[in-house]
Amino acid sequence: MAEAAATDRPTREQWVDLRRAQGRATPADWRETSVLLGYQAEIVRQCELNDVVVVEKSRRTGATWGAAADAVLRSASPRSDGGMDTLYMGTSHDMAKEFIDAAANWARLFEKAVVGAGDIIFDDGSEKGVQALKIDFASGFSIVALSSKPRSLRGRQGFAVLDEAAFVDNLAELIKAAMAFLIWGGKVLIISTHNGADNPFNLLITDIRAGRLRYGIVRFDLDDALRDGLFERICLINAHKHGEWTPEKEADWREKLISDYGDGADEELYCIPSQGSGAWLPGPLIEARMVDAPVLRLGFPDSFTMEPEHRRKAEVARWIEEELLPVMRSTLDPALQTGFGMDIGRYRDLTVMCPMQITRIMRRIVPFLVELSKVPFQQQEQIRDAMVGGLPRFIGGRTDATGIGASLAESGTQKFGASMVGVKFSTEFYRIEMPPVKAAFEDDSIGIPRDAEVGADLRTFKIVKGIATLPALRTGAAAGGTRHGDAGIAIVLAYSATRMPFVPYSYQAVTSAGPATADGPRGFGADDEPAGGGMLPRLRGRMF
Structure with a gap:
């Protein structure tokens, strides 16, 4: 008999036991750890697999940092390797600056040649234009970051990143403008924490889960991020404040964060849209x-x-x-x-x-x-x-x-x-x-x-x-x-x-090229790459 779903979060003591049993998610030595945490790497993977990806996330867990890595990989690569412009849209100029700073750090890490960077006036079709930040790569492509206005996407092409989408003024119009990017092989990444059950962002996620939209989806709440090493990374960056990571320190930090958010913790930290109660089916x-x-x-x-x-x-x-x-x-x-x-x-x-x-x-x-x-x-x-x-x-x-x-x-x-x-x-x-x-x-x-x-x-x-x-x-x-x-x-x-997926079985005879081996069909080596998938696989080992 199905009982009600258990939605209670682990207590402090339970969290200590869980993390002690799990152990560290990342190496203690920064020289051995991957540059992306698991959920950040999943965003990059999903963007490889899907033209449109939606990310519902906990507040301040570094989703934009992972998106910036993907943006640099795309915009610093030649067109033949999947390269394209990136157009980032946040809710403020400060968010645009944060994204550009993250992208610049990734460019240095990946040793990608940057030929120019700075403030520009972006032509959004209005008389005055809008203030934006830009990085130009030797590939001929650029990353442009600006605040969110649907008209800014009109006539553009490339990789659109819509950040904190649940908080923009007109998300439906913004998404409609971004979808035009797909016509010529572009991609769309939509990232946000929740902002109410009736918000277009939550309705978009509901449609994906209902199967109406065949988009990729990534979800991680605070506890998911912690299991992937979020607080371990915070201790690494802020060693002067937190010292060496321990399960007890993480549990204390987690408890304080939940307490600070109070009634907003469900929505801000655990991906549960507010005001969502009542009958499921009328x-x-x-x-x-x-x-x-x-x-x-x-x-x-x-x-x-x-x-x-x-x-x-x-x-x-x-x-x-x-x-x-x-x-x-x-x-x-x-x-x-x-x-x-x-x-x-x-x-x-x-x-x-x-x-x-x-x-x-x-x-x-x-x-x-x-x-x-x-x-x-x-x-x-x-x-x-x-x-x-x-x-x-x-x-x-x-x-x-x-x-x-x-x-x-x-x-x-x-x-x-x-x-x-x-x-x-x-x-x-x-x-x-x-x-x-x-x-x-x-x-x-x-x-x-x-x-x-x-x-x-x-x-x-x-x-x-x-x-x-x-x-x-x-x-x-x-x-x-x-x-x-x-x-x-x-x-x-x-x-x-x-x-549930089901697959019909069939038999394929061995061809004159010889039988398949443990490494795959004859003539296809482990280092070969499918068409169109050359960009990310070569850099994957450096990121994950």
């Missing part, structure tokens, strides 16, 4: 996605658990033969791919099994649901095996593996392979998996059974600290016992299963 939207599909319900008295095993098996086998299999034959389309989700309960809550088929127009349909009340685990397994074994074109399933569900989740993986995944519910699970489901309801790309209790389960989800999650509240079930969003969780798990 009732009318849930009802609009309901279709005529049966809900099979099976329950037993407490005494059934003590019946002999052969009687329990026979009773459930009869129910499978007379109730379940006829519904499966009448509702499942044998031509469609099918996923499966299972939320597990036993004594208080229900077990719900949810098949989900993907139609030819990519709509997810729940052809029927099975709800079990006080059914022994052996018989739950018996019903699950009969159902999953009969699902056409089965592509995988997800099973609640939290608490009492662990055993059934394990047996599912043993019987149906790695495509049947056990899920332990966490804040990260809800953060990643809930937006796509909400998008499916909003876009009319899901159909669920028309049933009052199924609808009530979906209305149980609430937005807590900006994340759709399942609170501890339980409601009575018509068949007895209680419900804790059981059908809703099963639907979420099934939807997640239909989004």
Whole structure:
């Protein structure tokens, strides 16, 4: 049974234990440490993999420092190696100066030839222009940093870096202007801390997680940054103040920082947009996605658990033969791919099994649901095996593996392979998996059974600290016992299963060029680089 996500942060003592067990994330000797911390390097990697990357971050963790490294690599490289101009836009002239200073430091570190630097008047289409800072490289490209005005991007080309995007006056217009950079091979990097749940920056992230936008995303909060060595780097830079790093010093520094931010710590340090509370799905939207599909319900008295095993098996086998299999034959389309989700309960809550088929127009349909009340685990397994074994074109399933569900989740993986995944519910699970489901309801790309209790389960989800999650509240079930969003969780798990990547296997004969080796196909050496990927790989060893 899925419990509410644990959003409480580690205490000071817990943090000391965590960091002592982890040990240092970076070498104590500055001559041996990489120049970028893990999350900073991830920004550079994502910019290599994606044309648009969005970074939601904790305050003052050095995301802009990592972006400046990427900017120097691009603007100091020739066009044939991916070189392009960089246009940085922050919310103030001070931010522009900070970015230019960071870029200048990277240029010195990378030994890139700078042919000019200084203040300029940037032509943004207005009569007077705007004050900007610029670095010119021998490659012929430049880094220009200025304050954020959408018209400044019009007619430009290259690598756009939009910093603290949640705090600009008109983010939607700024992003719209930046997207033109992509036409001729440019890139867009959007970085910010949060500024409210309804801010366009948070809505952009929600659309990415919902699958509406295929952009890269990087997220790191204060604790993520500390695990990657943020305070170790602070001690290195400010040794006169902090001395040598220890887990205890880091825990004290962390506690003071959280205390200083007070009520703003969630948003400023932990990437949780403020004012994010209330219902996840409104009732009318849930009802609009309901279709005529049966809900099979099976329950037993407490005494059934003590019946002999052969009687329990026979009773459930009869129910499978007379109730379940006829519904499966009448509702499942044998031509469609099918996923499966299972939320597990036993004594208080229900077990719900949810098949989900993907139609030819990519709509997810729940052809029927099975709800079990006080059914022994052996018989739950018996019903699950009969159902999953009969699902056409089965592509995988997800099973609640939290608490009492662990055993059934394990047996599912043993019987149906790695495509049947056990899920332990966490804040990260809800953060990643809930937006796509909400998008499916909003876009009319899901159909669920028309049933009052199924609808009530979906209305149980609430937005807590900006994340759709399942609170501890339980409601009575018509068949007895209680419900804790059981059908809703099963639907979420099934939807997640239909989004899991699956790869068809094929056989390719050995060619005359000779067989593949441990280092890759014959004729492709370890030092070879794919087309268009020459810039970053050659410098990666110096940065990470």
